[in-house]
Amino acid sequence: SQTIHQWPATLVQPVGSPLSLECTVEGTSNPNLYWYRQAAGRGLQLLFYSVGIGQISSEVPQNLSASRPQDRQFILSSKKLLLSDSGFYLCAWSGEANYNEQFFGPGTRLTVL
Amino acid sequence: KNQVEQSPQSLIILEGKNCTLQCNYTVSPFSNLRWYKQDTGRGPVSLTIMTFSENTKSNGRYTATLDADTKQSSLHITASQLSDSASYICVAHGTGGGADGLTFGKGTHLIIQP
Numbered sequence: 167s168q169t170i171h172q173w174p175a176t177l178v179q180p181v182g183s184p185l186s187l188e189c190t191v192e193g194t195s196n197p198n199l200y201w202y203r204q205a206a207g208r209g210l211q212l213l214f215y216s217v218g219i220g221q222i223s224s225e226v227p228q229n230l231s232a233s234r235p236q237d238r239q240f241i242l243s244s245k246k247l248l249l250s251d252s253g254f255y256l257c258a259w260s261g262e263a264n265y266n267e268q269f270f271g272p273g274t275r276l277t278v279l
Numbered sequence: 280k281n282q283v284e285q286s287p288q289s290l291i292i293l294e295g296k297n298c299t300l301q302c303n304y305t306v307s308p309f310s311n312l313r314w315y316k317q318d319t320g321r322g323p324v325s326l327t328i329m330t331f332s333e334n335t336k337s338n339g340r341y342t343a344t345l346d347a348d349t350k351q352s353s354l355h356i357t358a359s360q361l362s363d364s365a366s367y368i369c370v371a372h373g374t375g376g377g378a379d380g381l382t383f384g385k386g387t388h389l390i391i392q393p
Binding site for chain 2: 198200207208209210211212215254256258260266267268269270271272273275
């Protein structure tokens with residue numbers, strides 16, 4: 167069966183520090199991968215989308231970047247965090263079956279102070 | 280512009296009671312509609328996916344309905360349990376909703392009281 171992992175689960179970082187969040191998927195190959203941010207009282211916002219290794223689409227201009235160094239690994243990064251980067255970050259994957267149903271990871275709670 | 284509106288924003292009911300959550304969407308062209316359950320501090324988990332040709336779909340005590348003509352969906356929870364306390368997110372899938380094709384609602388926060 168497929169599983170999706172994210173780490174760390176929680177993170178507290180000072181403004182201006184770098185960021186690296188990791189997401190890995192097991193049990194499937196060539197998945198579509200997504201990074202979302204969920205702010206309090208708001209819906210999920212798509213940040214990045216990847217259909218394959220090295221292929222990244224950015225949905226919104228921001229202080230963040232994403233990379234996909236391996237088929238089942240998706241990394242969210244920042245060189246210098248802003249206060250507005252605080253939020254709940256979710257990684258998700260989808261495949262060809264069942265209308266590209268998305269499966270979400272457990273999330274990372276990021277607090278920038 | 281694609282939009283998904285959910286109501287109510289929050290809801291408190293007693294354990295054992297039924298409830299219905301509403302979702303109105305404007306996504307065109309429309310492909311399917313999804314309901315997710317999200318426990319606090321966790322990732323969303325899929326409950327149902329319905330295409331435009333499906334009117335109802337059940338998953339245990341959860342029953343989703345879809346009216347593609349009026350662009351409305353509902354999620355009915357029967358005999359609520361404490362573990363149903365969560366946010367319920369309605370998501371419409373259409374080709375105009377961004378790279379993932381999805382437009383997310385803000386969710387209904389449901390609290391089940393003993």
